[in-house]
Amino acid sequence: MSNSNLQKDIDNIIVESNNSKIIFNLSTGKFDIYSPNFCLKNVLTSINIEPPQNFRIENIEVSKRTNKILKNLIIFIPHFQKEKISEVKIEEGNFDLNSISNFDSTLQKIILISNSKFSMIGSFKLLTIPLVYKNSKFQGTFHAKLILCLNNAELFYPASEIFFSYIIIESWEDFDQIINPPKIHSISPLLLDESSIIIFNNSFSNNKNKITITFFRNGYQSWSICNLLFQNKKAKITPTSIGKINLQNQDEKISVKWFSEMVTAITHKDLKSSVIIGFVTHADQFSRILMNKIIERKNNSMSEFKSEISTDLLMALSQLDGIYIDKLKLNKNSIQSELLCIIGSAPYQGFINMNKWAQITGIFMNTKLMMNKIRKLNSILTNNSKFNNFIVEKSTEPLIGWCSWYYYYQKINENEMMKNIEFFKNHPEIPLEIIQLDDGYQTAIGDFTSINEKFPRCRNHKDGMKFLTDIIHGNMFIAGIWIAPFFASPKSNLFKLHPDWFLKNKNNQLIKATYNWGSFQYALDISKPEVQNHIKNLINTIIKDWKFDFIKIDFIYALSVINAMHSDPSITRAQMLRNGVFLIKNVMGDNILLGCGAPLGPCIGLVDTMRIGPDTAAYWQFKGILGDIIMNSFNLAIPCLKAALLNTILRSFMHNALWINDPDCVIVRKNNSKLTINEIQLQLTIFGLSGGQIFFSDDLELLDNERLSLMSLLIPSFNFQHEMSSSKNKISCDIAIPIDGLIRCPPIFYGKYISSNIGERIHISIINWKNNPSNLNKESIKIYEILKSFNAESLIKNYTKFIIFDFWNAYNKIYDSQIIYGLIDINHKIPIDLNIQIPSHGCKYFGIIPVKNDDLNHPIFLGSTIHIMQGINEIKKFNYNSNDLKIDLFIETENTKSGSIFILLPSNLEVFNENTNIFQTKKYEILSSNQQLQHYSILEVQINIKKSCNILIDLRLKN
Numbered sequence: 001m002s003n004s005n006l007q008k009d010i011d012n013i014i015v016e017s018n019n020s021k022i023i024f025n026l027s028t029g030k031f032d033i034y035s036p037n038f039c040l041k042n043v044l045t046s047i048n049i050e051p052p053q054n055f056r057i058e059n060i061e062v063s064k065r066t067n068k069i070l071k072n073l074i075i076f077i078p079h080f081q082k083e084k085i086s087e088v089k090i091e092e093g094n095f096d097l098n099s100i101s102n103f104d105s106t107l108q109k110i111i112l113i114s115n116s117k118f119s120m121i122g123s124f125k126l127l128t129i130p131l132v133y134k135n136s137k138f139q140g141t142f143h144a145k146l147i148l149c150l151n152n153a154e155l156f157y158p159a160s161e162i163f164f165s166y167i168i169i170e171s172w173e174d175f176d177q178i179i180n181p182p183k184i185h186s187i188s189p190l191l192l193d194e195s196s197i198i199i200f201n202n203s204f205s206n207n208k209n210k211i212t213i214t215f216f217r218n219g220y221q222s223w224s225i226c227n228l229l230f231q232n233k234k235a236k237i238t239p240t241s242i243g244k245i246n247l248q249n250q251d252e253k254i255s256v257k258w259f260s261e262m263v264t265a266i267t268h269k270d271l272k273s274s275v276i277i278g279f280v281t282h283a284d285q286f287s288r289i290l291m292n293k294i295i296e297r298k299n300n301s302m303s304e305f306k307s308e309i310s311t312d313l314l315m316a317l318s319q320l321d322g323i324y325i326d327k328l329k330l331n332k333n334s335i336q337s338e339l340l341c342i343i344g345s346a347p348y349q350g351f352i353n354m355n356k357w358a359q360i361t362g363i364f365m366n367t368k369l370m371m372n373k374i375r376k377l378n379s380i381l382t383n384n385s386k387f388n389n390f391i392v393e394k395s396t397e398p399l400i401g402w403c404s405w406y407y408y409y410q411k412i413n414e415n416e417m418m419k420n421i422e423f424f425k426n427h428p429e430i431p432l433e434i435i436q437l438d439d440g441y442q443t444a445i446g447d448f449t450s451i452n453e454k455f456p457r458c459r460n461h462k463d464g465m466k467f468l469t470d471i472i473h474g475n476m477f478i479a480g481i482w483i484a485p486f487f488a489s490p491k492s493n494l495f496k497l498h499p500d501w502f503l504k505n506k507n508n509q510l511i512k513a514t515y516n517w518g519s520f521q522y523a524l525d526i527s528k529p530e531v532q533n534h535i536k537n538l539i540n541t542i543i544k545d546w547k548f549d550f551i552k553i554d555f556i557y558a559l560s561v562i563n564a565m566h567s568d569p570s571i572t573r574a575q576m577l578r579n580g581v582f583l584i585k586n587v588m589g590d591n592i593l594l595g596c597g598a599p600l601g602p603c604i605g606l607v608d609t610m611r612i613g614p615d616t617a618a619y620w621q622f623k624g625i626l627g628d629i630i631m632n633s634f635n636l637a638i639p640c641l642k643a644a645l646l647n648t649i650l651r652s653f654m655h656n657a658l659w660i661n662d663p664d665c666v667i668v669r670k671n672n673s674k675l676t677i678n679e680i681q682l683q684l685t686i687f688g689l690s691g692g693q694i695f696f697s698d699d700l701e702l703l704d705n706e707r708l709s710l711m712s713l714l715i716p717s718f719n720f721q722h723e724m725s726s727s728k729n730k731i732s733c734d735i736a737i738p739i740d741g742l743i744r745c746p747p748i749f750y751g752k753y754i755s756s757n758i759g760e761r762i763h764i765s766i767i768n769w770k771n772n773p774s775n776l777n778k779e780s781i782k783i784y785e786i787l788k789s790f791n792a793e794s795l796i797k798n799y800t801k802f803i804i805f806d807f808w809n810a811y812n813k814i815y816d817s818q819i820i821y822g823l824i825d826i827n828h829k830i831p832i833d834l835n836i837q838i839p840s841h842g843c844k845y846f847g848i849i850p851v852k853n854d855d856l857n858h859p860i861f862l863g864s865t866i867h868i869m870q871g872i873n874e875i876k877k878f879n880y881n882s883n884d885l886k887i888d889l890f891i892e893t894e895n896t897k898s899g900s901i902f903i904l905l906p907s908n909l910e911v912f913n914e915n916t917n918i919f920q921t922k923k924y925e926i927l928s929s930n931q932q933l934q935h936y937s938i939l940e941v942q943i944n945i946k947k948s949c950n951i952l953i954d955l956r957l958k959n
Helices: 064-069 082-087 105-112 241-247 350-364 368-377 379-383 385-390 405-411 414-426 456-460 466-474 493-497 529-545 556-560 573-588 625-634 641-650 677-690 705-712 783-789 793-798 807-811
Strands: 012-017 020-025 031-034 038-050 074-079 089-092 124-135 138-151 162-173 183-192 197-200 213-217 227-229 258-261 263-268 273-279 287-291 294-300 305-311 314-324 340-345 400-403 434-437 442-444 447-451 478-483 512-516 519-523 550-553 592-595 609-611 660-662 694-696 749-756 759-768 801-806 820-825 842-851 860-864 875-881 886-905 909-911 919-925 937-957
Touching: 012 089, 012 124, 012 138, 020 124, 020 138, 038 138, 038 162, 038 273, 074 138, 162 183, 183 340, 197 273, 213 258, 241 512, 258 263, 263 287, 263 350, 273 287, 273 314, 273 350, 314 573, 340 350, 350 368, 400 478, 414 434, 414 456, 414 466, 434 550, 447 493, 447 529, 456 466, 466 478, 478 529, 512 556, 519 556, 529 550, 529 573, 550 573, 556 573, 573 592, 641 677, 677 705, 677 749, 677 759, 677 807, 677 842, 759 783, 759 793, 783 793, 801 807, 801 860, 807 842, 807 886, 842 860, 860 875, 886 909
Parallel strands: 400 434, 400 694, 434 478, 478 550, 550 592, 592 609, 609 660
Antiparallel strands: 012 020, 020 031, 031 038, 038 074, 038 183, 038 197, 074 124, 089 124, 124 138, 138 162, 162 340, 183 314, 197 305, 213 227, 213 263, 258 287, 263 273, 273 340, 287 314, 294 305, 442 447, 512 519, 749 759, 759 842, 801 820, 801 842, 860 886, 875 886, 886 937, 909 937, 919 937
């Protein structure tokens, strides 16, 4: 700690690290953040209270337009008392693992991510400033601390400077004029008004066009739609009261043009640069990022173009739900906002940095995934008792399963369950892990231990559903079940026997959590001890008596409905929700918990898997264009495949960090389905790339071999976690990302960087969301931009030419079309330079393979149709020996697999052993339109294997 640069007569406190700095102005209470990619100037913080009814509000500390937007709140802004200059602290550098324990848990983790070596902390600067928060028009003062941190985040690849901010309220006084004690609406660690400026610093060629800024909107809960908002588009609000409770955060104190839950990315569409703003702790408060009108300024020079943006409001809110401050302090000495994180993103890498936000959040929220990554990176943590709370023994992987819902819905019965279990028993080539019973077994919503007449043997069994789980376990599957434990139907025994357990509003009316199953459902008050005991007893029955291993909890949002009068008035909505989910997870132990219909933030670190989109369906869009109108106008997705796929793509950044993403079930059937083959193949492509949980939901006995083969493409789920050579001992992005997801909605390009036994490559889908075939020429992007988006610097540095493998053309054996395209220059655009059509509601799914001139003199592995990941999953070895002209292939799978492997052969080589009892080969000439490769040929190796096989292909020189 050093205060040597602090004096009473100076105006600024400055902390610097490498190319970044924070400047805090002592006279204005504002601060500036500077980084190589962006800067924020004149940033305020605030504490916001709810005024008494009919109280006139005037916040003269902010601009008139900001005051108008915040008209329903009284805003208190910071003031520095010069006599407290000695209390300002700057902590920096040279912390080892022993001294780090002297900090609270939040600061421990800030320091942890500063350095991947876990020994000495590199550039780490922490600024603590004592402040009073006042409003000049009203009596009352908050005494608080503002903590600002500048962090190099060396733990991650690529390393980047990250800023943290949070506020701790320690005491308050003199609020008699307004209300005593005050009701705290929220704490804002970031508040920008018209005097504030956002600057994108990246150089760019002169551009005379209008600057376009986009705002990424993350939805409130699992089913809430994510989208991208442009200057002319306002964030839509679901109009019905039930829809608001279901799908939105529900706080209507502030009305703004744009809002996002937890995190957003503000992106300059021309520069492709982004500023990621998001909270990284979520245990105590819901959080939102709000933004209103954008005012753009251009700063042109001869050599560069820079953009300056001002706004009448940009606000990061940590919500305290209007709870009286003395109630909030009942169990704590102070009140702390959630921790805000700001990351500047270099061009093209916005989604990589959103994944970085998710990984930092995973560290702060103790998710199994991130704790395992940290432990894997450096074994020193496993031997250090001070970090025991960071260590998790059990890893979490996405599972493959079957769910009863999307074929049977509530008509599921015992015989149909047994039939599908028997199917999987008799088809080991489809090696599922979980059999999950969904809604339809219980007598009423709320009475989940009361089994209905459709399950007679379970109903009459002394241990209830254990009859079913014994059969599931006897066939070596994990047993799963669905419940909606936090509300109940008025027809249920739970409601009839315990009406006092249910939430009411201030008018003593029951809180309606949803309308479903033919009636309103009423929310339970989880703050009541008797309700907590009920939930614990329910989970004990399911886990310990019935022996289920997997629980899907649905409609979790019922825990956090607004305007409810809880029996404990000191708990925020976020704490209420987290307490309820914790009750379940605590009883479950290591068993698997899937969250659905869940406000996302408070569930982090508790659920193993999270639904991240609306319900899917066996049709593309509800009522065609009407479904699009409803979704765009009312922010409401009626179940359909299109909406489920869109959220799967836009929430990919959460996967492998916050939880395992659940994109909902896969539907491949022909009967009772309106899905086309193009829509099914798009679904398989997106789900396969996403790496999340895979659950099928068809009547398996009715599937023909064609549809079973499509299912098999997703088995096993691909959740590959790689370490790039330049990221040794660091955590890198290992998820699929929408390359254009921050500049276009819906995004067209969705893909994944791969480094494996067959080398580095990019798997990319090009999606046609339109209702007619299209070449998508206007949406084309360069190969270079694709590589840059994945931070694939080694490919950019070492390669200028690429071959493109067309997976679905190869799988569908469309040999009169092209299986490969090439050689493609790094500056060529796709799809325009490939001259292709993409089917309606379908995609092209490419493998982009880097090649050098020397590579073209020997066989090149193009791809495989055995698994959706084109060979990355099953090809463990691909070697070519130029001396004896042999290709040596080793293939390993978890089950019986069939398919084809495609190899590019130079013109001087041909196959010597064309057919064996292990494989067969076919040779195809490359289309004459592919001029650069027309002297080469494609070798198809058709295989059918069990578990593993080694294939030797003898080649010979052509005469």
